[in-house]
Amino acid sequence: AGRLWGELHEALTRRDLAAWEALLDEGARLAALRPDAAARTRLSDRLRAVAPLWADAILDRPGDAAACGDPARAAAAWRWRQAQTWLDDLHADGDLALLGRQLGDASEQARRLVLDTARRAARLGLATRLGDQERRALTGWVQALDRLGKGTGKYAPHWRAQARAHMRAAMGAVPVWIMPTYRVMESFDPGSDDLFDVVIVDESSQCDILSLGVLSLGRRAVVVGDDAQTSPEAVGIDRARVGALIDAHLPDVAQRSLLDVEASLYDTAARVFPRTVVLKEHFRCLPDIIGFSNRFYDHQILPLREDPELAIGAALRPVRVADGARTQTRFGDANPAEAQAIVDQVVACCADGAYEGMTMGVVTLLGAGQPRLIEHALVERLGEREFSRRALRVGDPYQFQGDERDVVFVSVVADDNRSAATRRRDLQRVNVAASRARNQMWVFHTVDPATLRDDDVRRQLVEYAYAGAIPQAEGRLADRCESEFERAVLREILARGYRVRPQHPVGRYRIDLVVEGSPGHPAPGHPAPGHPAPGAAGTDPAGGRARGPRLAVECDGDRFHGPDQWEADLRRQRILERLGWTFLRIRGSEFYRHPTRTLDGLWRRLDELGIRPDVGG
Template sequence: FSNRLCHNGRIRPLRESSSVRLKPAVVPYRVRGTAHAKVNEEEAETIAALIRAMLQHPAYEGKTIGVVSLVGEEQAKLIERLVRRACLENPKLEQELEKRRFLCGNPAQFQGDERDVVFLSLVDSPRPEGPLPLRNDDRFKQRFNVAASRARDQLWVVYSLDPATDLKEGDLRRELIHFALHASKDPEGLLHSADEQARRTQSPFEREVLEWLSGQGYRVRAQWPVGAYSIDLVVEGEHGRVAIECDGDRWHPIEKIPEDLERQAVLERLGWRFIRIRGSEFYRDREATMARVVRELERLGIRPRGRFSTPEDEDAPLHPLAEEIIRMAERIKAGERQEAVASRPPVPSEMSAPDLSVVTPRAASPLRRRSEPSIRPSSDNGGRAVTARSIVPFPSSSEASAHSLFERESHAPAPLREDEREKLRAQLLEERDRLYEELQEVEHRIRTSEFSWARESAVRRRSSLKRELQSVEDVLRRLDAEDYGICRQCRQPIPIERLRALPSAQLCVKCQNRVDAGRVAEWGRDKGEGHWQVKETLLSPWP
């Protein structure tokens, strides 16, 4: 693909297909995704699941893995988060991922780097108003050239578009998809189709013109037969053809020009249109000469149709190994969705008021009064004098039930407002991105540090970062639950200020203080050492 896109077919591969055990070399995989803000979640989840499947499949043992996003770096960051989050829960997968030199980024970040297996995420998705804007300028050519040439053994092209209806002729995304479809169905035919046309040329001059036009996306045929005549090159358009004659070499010397013009006149009567290129003109200023040819082709209604023809059957079966990896990935995604559904809080079918008639509080106070902290003498088993804070008495279970029920009835917790929840989500996502970026830097230091003390420090920091990431992920999973922001003890709303400062908080300030007050310090003299020591006991929290 890159050879035809940017190098006019001049690059010759040195690796033989038989030397690569991983087949097929190119795998197209279409999903039903929707792009928003440079992110396509369906493509991201699919790629993350495919990577997890590869980490567990023996055919991919030891293969390094990379992901390239063709639209910004937001998609790459999302895919990396999904993969690393899943591997955090499985130590074996996490260790395996480290061995694979896993890297996600945009084409610029992959410049000069490569991996055994590379996933390309096109990100873009269909839009109701018609085909997407054309992408075929030099800036996008360079981006696609780098992205498509990073894989040593296998390239996966994951996309959400129908190239026939969602993309225009000449769009690089359309050409990449067509290339992937052809390469998966007939790799040998794809490799040799351009070489076959080049072999049919009768001079280096014709071959260079053919390679230049093919590199620009034109469909070119060499030595096209017309009756008893033969045309040097024929450029095919959607609604016609144009003949190109290359003059000025040993096949078309100056003395044969009258004969060539006579032949041209005969063919023009048959409807053929001609463009002639002089060899001296071409070699003196190739770009200016071919710019003139392009203008002539445009005037005659011939435009680039793409370097790869439209596939006849987009739904052709894939290679068995690719099919197996896709099935494994689908099972992984299905399991994750079932877990997500199971983790959601149950929604009651109907809301009924509690029956207060079953609650009969005592004639006295329903709850025993908490005594104020005081210092009182006590003795331990050894007869030593021990000074301790008085322990707060707790209500009985029936009293606590009555108290909780009355309290919930009189003070129904108000859920977080939607804008408050979204601000918290944005705060958590920003913190998660920061932690992932720092984790990447730490892992780089682990791989590249020369000193053992520096590596050990980085390893400790990595463990701390993973714990922080796990905490942030847990809060993000709970954020949409109905009881998020409700105190686990008193069932009252936790102030939004506290949640902003500590999103993982599950107790309000009042209940947290009660829990903290439940820590009883006991002072006792150590017999052997003769000094005071502190023993701390955590009491049960206030209901």
């Protein structure tokens, strides 16, 4: 406008009528543009406040779509930039892989600190409490127990009383006492000794009602057991006599009829204490093995062993001994043909190099003669040295309670359906037998399972073994992925020549992608096989063959792994990290925006763990 006024003054001075009229027309045109100019200024100010670079580009280079963007797509470009800004802010909290590594280091440091604190506290307590008087009392207690022996001699009551007397002075000197329940009852007197802060009873389902007194020794009690496993048996005991004693001496005790010789300490504690904590994580057996027992726990067990790719074959191996029959032998009631088949198979496994270093056990489900017959034959065939080297144990479920072996051979023994295994005690015995094997369970049976009742637990075990022995086919790698995001990451990893397992099972859990290295090549600074650090090369803890280092890659697609799922994902990750897994998480929003930069972190982590591409194809 300032320029226009100058030109009008000049036209007036020259008396140039044509120029004067042209300038007036230009002034009218500019006046008409004033609302548009005001709107432009207002809009540019608003845009500059939130997107200054874009506003300057539009004002400085009008009409240049390469610099300003296509006006027709401005709304879509604006929404895209909003999403970009949101993602930048989200990812600005830190590198997910780095945060995960820091979390793992902090968790490991906390675990070590707890162990070190407990160790130091115990030593400090022992040093401050153990004076000369307490040391003499401890020595006297040990010597009194030596004199007591089996507790059946003429002077046994005297030495038992002496041991208790010495314990009163020695009790507080030791921070933690660990002993079987019978020794506890002999050594401590709840009426005169100080109470422990906590009493912990393990395998309480095997403790009978006479063990109830141990709970009176502590201010608090933790009773650990499993009511689905073997409990005390009243073999040869007059139950009527026991009932009469209960009525005579416990007339005012509620539910006194349940305090008989078949009641376990766990059963009693479950009635008395209001809260039961269920431990669901299972680390011993392969999932195919513990899967049978899961039915006794409402399918709440969470198996966390992964398939170690053993050369011994399937985890479940059923064997039918068609010519077997129960008969009386010099060892008692037994099934000689079934016993012989088991002995032959145990000997064959011991001679098979795939079973090198594995322990073995034989569990029989019926009679006392079968385990004695099998044990006698195994010692003769293998010799005592091999029998001991394999930690071979032969017995019934009650004798195997709390024990385990790498390979277990179960002998059903029965040859017909003359009796049914449907009682609670039968379920407990079969449950113990079916959950002792870490790597492989053989089930030898003579009886045709179809002739047994549907609810006979032996039939259920045999049929489960046959069903689990059928191999399942694996599809193509890409077909096993659960999302297109996983398939995209899989293609990138395979293109580099790495070995990958999509949807790798670890118990009930699955890992999106597992990248494997070759055995025998641990990462620099990591331990050698046999002492594996997380992610490093090592040996399966249950007797598996050596494996290479591995990295668990989790593909966190924003659609399925949003904030609501993150906490559950991290809980699951911590559980698997306790099993030695090393994790790296990839967010879909990062991968699709910056694939090269995102995967650079993966390649670096693989290199750190000593995981190299499989150049041999």
